[in-house]
Amino acid sequence: MSEERDEIFARVRRALAPLPVRTALPDWDPARIAPGFAAADSCTLFVERFREVGGVPLSSRQGLMAWLAGKGWACGYCDPGLWPELRGHFPPQMEVSTSLRRARIDDYAFAITVASGAIAETGTVILTDRDTPVRLAALAPWAHVAVIPRSRIHRSIACALGAMPDDPNIVWVTGPSKTADIEGILIEGVHGPGIQAAWVADDR
Amino acid sequence: MKEQPIDRFAAELEASRRSAVYEGTKATHEKRTRHLAARFAEADVLRRTAGEIKQHVVEHLDRYLPEVEVKLRQHGVGVHWCSTADSACATVLRILQARGVRRLVKAKTMLGEEIGLAGYLERHGIESVETDLGEFIVQVDRDHPSHIVRPIIHKSRREVATTLERIGLGTYDDDPSTITQRIRSHLRGKYLAADAALTGANFISVESGRVVIVTNEGNSRFCLAAARLHLVLVGIEKLVPRDRDLALLLNLLARSATAQPLTVYTEFVAGPRASGQADGPDEMEVVFVDNGRTEMLASDCRDILRCIRCGACLNVCPVYRQATGHAYRSVYPGPVGAVLSPLLAGSRFPEWADLPKASSLCGACNEVCPVDIPIPDLLLRLRARGKQEGGPQARIGTLPMGLWSWIAARPELWRAALRAGAALDLLPLRLAPVPALRAWSKDRDLPAWRGGAFRRWFRHRSRL
Amino acid sequence: MATCLCDAFYDDVACATVEVLEHLGCTVEFPEGQTCCGQPAFNGGDWTASRRVVRHAVRTFAGSCPVVVPSGSCAAMLFHGALLEFEREPDRAAVEDLGRRAWELGDFVVNGLGVRTWPGRYAARVAFHRSCHSRGTASSAAAETLLGSIAGLTLIPFGEGEQCCGFGGTFSVSFPTISGSMGKLKLEHLRAARPEVVASGDMSCLMHLGGLAGKEGRPLRTRHLAQILRDSLRHGGSPS
Known part of the structure; x- marks a missing residue:
């Protein structure tokens, strides 16, 4: 253990010692911070909020494929786990690969990945290292399509935090990558996807 | 009286730059208000x-x-x-x-x-x-x-x-x-x-x-x-x-x-x-x-360590909007910067002692702060520290209060001063002996002096 | 407490305050020894000087009566600011006691006396500027409750109502450019709403705004809350 560590800890103790009372940790109720959506079921709410944050909800495999066909993209990535279910359904002439090659990173127009879940309150997609084994896939292509298991939509941020998977990397994605750095004008697709799409699928 | 550096910066700022910052912060602040209220x-x-x-x-x-x-x-x-x-x-x-x-x-x-x-x-x-x-x-x-x-x-x-x-x-x-x-x-x-x-x-x-x-x-x-x-x-x-x-x-x-x-x-x-x-x-x-954080922790300004760097206090702050970020000469501008920068400076605190004065203490920063930091109170404590530690940055733009407070603790002198203040009305303000009043009155009319009038009215009334 | 500003410039506001309180059945005392709340030195960082003045106020207003001030700013000095500078002082308890008894006028009328409607008549479109020291207190809401209940009076909203007028006491002296810009912005917003009267619970804001407007040659009709309440009682008609 370093000298600086001990010095810092000692200074912290010295600074706090004279406090006659210290602030207690408040026992707050998470239900309080997410009011106003009692009625809808989590899936409906997710779709509504996902749309609000600029996401594109897709309701079926057919819907996904029709959407992809409409975009006219030439090349994309598909998670190997989804491949058996989706192969043969992609539009003709579309090159879809199940491995992401960094040398060709700018060629992939879209990627379809497996999400670990979602948060209805905020329209958020949850990705983890375990379920989404290629971080770059969900990030580098212009469009990202997350396939979300219907049973794993959390009602609120608080619920999602209460059920965090044991994974070294969890990322919550809420809408397309964006910036308002230049004159406050909203631009989507800064470093990550300009399009976030999601298909809430029945559990496989 | 010497100029405050932040006020001078604001005076010399290009209008386009000021309006970019003003419009940007105002839009974000108003969106924030709507968002919080809606949900x-x-x-x-x-x-x-x-x-x-x-x-x-x-x-x-x-x-x-x-x-x-x-x-x-x-x-x-x-x-x-x-x-x-x-x-x-x-x-x-x-x-x-x-x-x-x-x-x-x-x-x-x-x-x-x-x-x-x-x-x-x-x-x-x-x-x-x-x-x-x-x-x-x-x-x-x-x-x-x-x-x-x-x-x-x-x-x-x-x-x-x-x-x-x-x-x-x-x-x-x-x-x-x-x-x-x-x-x-x-x-x-x-x-x-x-x-x-x-x-x-x-x-x-x-x-x-x-x-x-x-x-x-x-x-x-x-x-x-x-x-x-x-x-x-x-x-x-x-x-x-x-x-x-x-x-x-x-x-x-x-x-x-x-x-x-x-x-x-x-x-x-x-x-x-x-x-x-x-x-x-x-x-x-x-x-x-x-x-410098442990030093802040030991001070009466430790509340600033709650800050989560959201920038809401900058967006709402009328001084930040007029002066813009670079006026604060530091990585952290705006109200939070006016607290953090002097504290981070350690022994060079006096060089930054003008920052806590760059506030009308309007409290808008505290009102929007997501962790409810009492920023105006901290600015006041730093002003008091600046006064104690002296230094040129602490003194500029500060009115001497010793004589005033001495009079304000002596009612008979206070009443005499109230009566004498009428002289102000006879004097063109541009010539006023107090530079502060001159500066103030460059852009503002002072109301007429009515020192003692209420007291006479009240005494007269109670005798009825 | 009359406030030093009313003592020096705005005697009519102090008179109106007395009449408003008497109308409500209060017996008003005016301790002649009073001077100031200590805020100028407190804000300037000279807490030694400020404490001297606060101690004087504590002595002057000793007793158990509520201390009513026609100023959100001076009231906040008594129940908040003074406590900061007396944190480590032996006589803190006396300062706290005064703080507990200190009320801003509108807050006292509505929340102290439980009065929610105001009689009389005041025919005017009024823009009410919420003074900054009333943030986090019940004062602005109280004033708006009272004003909103007066026959003939229309409260009109204006842009960026939450923003400061730029006065800030010595701030307006030390930061003339920024303070002036803030005030002019406030004037623009106020004028755009076309009020007949600009009202506030603090004369300091009105002095600043009125002073700027006067210098521009476009005078602003400003009234303190107390004056409107009194005039509503007195005239039962148009503003005096």
């Missing part, structure tokens, strides 16, 4: 609760710092402790050099700005590229951020377009969308070629040892997709006790900073990538930095 019936209760959580953390750092260190190590994370800015820079450099790192990509960290890390690394032969769009422009322009959340709020799209042309990213085009696309493709190469990534941390949960990093652009995510080493630079105050507390703080941070329900990318990092993951760092190191 939260009890936004003020939430702010106060979040404030209590953070105050609790600050007052229990003696317990939480060792605990979080253990948690991080359990995740296979290296933990480093640095007392000063110099030591933090040197520690980062040592970690990078030991692994032969030549190219570093950086996500935005205010602490990095505070300790001057990018310049330090550059001087030691390590390429350090800012990946936040605004910070990237600031870096290539050798400028300084003027806002905590929106570093180039002071720049127009024309200036940004000129910068891109100068550094060879296409011919002049000031369409924000084109600008963004050009920076996107330029930085792609940097991410993929980088040996290491450096990020800040918005929070670290003591309970789980998860490091929480938020961005809207996705740049920190990209940093962690390609690089092999992840370095986290974080102030010792950035802890939260439990994961569940993040529900409140993440919510308030996004709403307060940019009026979003949640920041686009919210990452929870607990160590290097999982086995089986194709991308991501093999190694993670967390560098905790004190740099």
